[in-house]
Amino acid sequence: MSNTPLWTAPDHPEWLAQINREGSYLNLxxxxxxxxxxxxxxxxxSTGLTDFGDALWREPFSVYxxxxxxxxxxxxxxxxxxxxxxxLWLSTRLNVIETLKQHPEILDERIVAPMVIVGLPRSxxxxxxxxLAQDPDVGVPLIWEALQPCPPPEANTYHSDPRIEQxxxxxxxxxRVAPEFASMHEMRGDIPAExxxxxxxxxxxDHNASLHHTHSYSAWLAQADxxxxxxxxxTILKILQWKNPRKRWLLKxxxxxxxxxxxxxxxxxxxIVQTHRDPIKCMASTTSLMGTLYYMRSDQPFxxxxxxxxxxxxxxxxxxxxxxxxxxxGIVPEANIADSRYQDLMDDPMACIxxxxxxxxxxxxxxxxxxxxxxxxxxxxxxxxKHSYQVDGERAKDRPLFRRYQAAYGVPDEM
Numbered sequence: 001m002s003n004t005p006l007w008t009a010p011d012h013p014e015w016l017a018q019i020n021r022e023g024s025y026l027n028l029x030x031x032x033x034x035x036x037x038x039x040x041x042x043x044x045x046s047t048g049l050t051d052f053g054d055a056l057w058r059e060p061f062s063v064y065x066x067x068x069x070x071x072x073x074x075x076x077x078x079x080x081x082x083x084x085x086x087x088l089w090l091s092t093r094l095n096v097i098e099t100l101k102q103h104p105e106i107l108d109e110r111i112v113a114p115m116v117i118v119g120l121p122r123s124x125x126x127x128x129x130x131x132l133a134q135d136p137d138v139g140v141p142l143i144w145e146a147l148q149p150c151p152p153p154e155a156n157t158y159h160s161d162p163r164i165e166q167x168x169x170x171x172x173x174x175x176r177v178a179p180e181f182a183s184m185h186e187m188r189g190d191i192p193a194e195x196x197x198x199x200x201x202x203x204x205x206d207h208n209a210s211l212h213h214t215h216s217y218s219a220w221l222a223q224a225d226x227x228x229x230x231x232x233x234x235t236i237l238k239i240l241q242w243k244n245p246r247k248r249w250l251l252k253x254x255x256x257x258x259x260x261x262x263x264x265x266x267x268x269x270x271x272i273v274q275t276h277r278d279p280i281k282c283m284a285s286t287t288s289l290m291g292t293l294y295y296m297r298s299d300q301p302f303x304x305x306x307x308x309x310x311x312x313x314x315x316x317x318x319x320x321x322x323x324x325x326x327x328x329x330g331i332v333p334e335a336n337i338a339d340s341r342y343q344d345l346m347d348d349p350m351a352c353i354x355x356x357x358x359x360x361x362x363x364x365x366x367x368x369x370x371x372x373x374x375x376x377x378x379x380x381x382x383x384x385x386k387h388s389y390q391v392d393g394e395r396a397k398d399r400p401l402f403r404r405y406q407a408a409y410g411v412p413d414e415m
Contacts, residue, residue, distance in 0.1 A: 023076025139246025
């Protein structure tokens with residue numbers, strides 16, 4: 001790979017540039033503290049709680065906070081956003097533990113055969129997620145309830161809960177801070193959430209890592225044990241369905257792709273749907289997405305190696321072939337996994353959906369079909385603006401790395 005940056009940040013909106021310039025004159029660590037004690041004390045004070053449960057989160061929390069301070073080079077807005085995030089994650093953990101103390105019967109809830117969408121970022125996971133979510137029998141965790149699952153959502157106030165507005169203001173802020181983001185990913189308080197947000201309070205999640213240049217934290221995350229993280233994830237789903245039952249959960253996160261063996265230990269009946277798209281195209285699109293997330297909070301140059309297994313050719317190929325090997329070895333049984341090509345989803349989305357349901361011997365009702373078709377008709381391509389990104393000659397040189405993968409799943413080149 002050449003020394004040419006894979007992605008160059010656009011200019012900030014003028015209002016943000018001015019705020020960050022003024023912030024640069026301040027003692028930011030003193031004005032917006034990110035030390036462990038300050039964050040923990042504030043979360044405890046705001047919730048009135050002190051029990052964080054087991055110590056799973058302690059080490060990654062410490063690594064994360066230190067990495068933010070030492071490596072992330074946060075602007076004023078970046079520090080404000082980071083402090084807000086961490087206090088919310090800590091508060092959520094406190095509230096989860098308290099809720100389980102008060103209602104231990106929640107743990108008796110059963111999570112049966114969740115459908116889990118995995119794949120490279122930008123490989124069609126989001127549109128497939130949104131489409132499958134139209135099935136009335138499906139429950140998806142929405143951003144507001146993933147962010148603040150306690151008190152447990154209730155069926156009769158599910159669409160009027162005040163947490164919806166709070167989450168909406170926080171997540172639409174991303175597109176106000178970086179207007180380009182709106183063309184890449186829709187964000188609202190009431191749309192489906194990726195599982196990384198459900199895992200954020202463990203401080204072992206790609207969601208947390210995706211927000212900042214935190215090299216040390218990313219390195220720690222790469223060797224972390226994710227089994228207790230998936231157990232926590234399952235607990236959150238039990239909380240969410242306790243007073244608002246869901247027949248079957250639909251879940252999605254790119255990071256599941258590298259933890260399929262662990263996911264199946266916690267959800268042995270999981271119905272995994274793996275999306276497939278030209279990896280060269282995916283990497284180019286993901287680079288601009290991740291770069292935009294970073295520049296919301298820091299002005300340091302984008303470092304693609306932070307997410308090499310979704311941006312850099314060799315590591316991305318290894319990620320994809322790892323799943324192929326797991327399937328060949330039976331670690332991921334074929335009965336548990338179906339394939340969805342991006343090309344098929346674009347050419348004939350309903351046939352693609354019907355194939356997924358057939359693989360898992362599930363019935364696709366007429367009502368579900370009708371809702372999916374109506375959704376497709378109402379969501380034209382580019383509804384939120386065109387996401388522009390560059391597929392350069394350097395990336396094209398990585399094509400041979402993906403021949404085994406593309407041949408195995410019939411994934412066509414898109415360039």
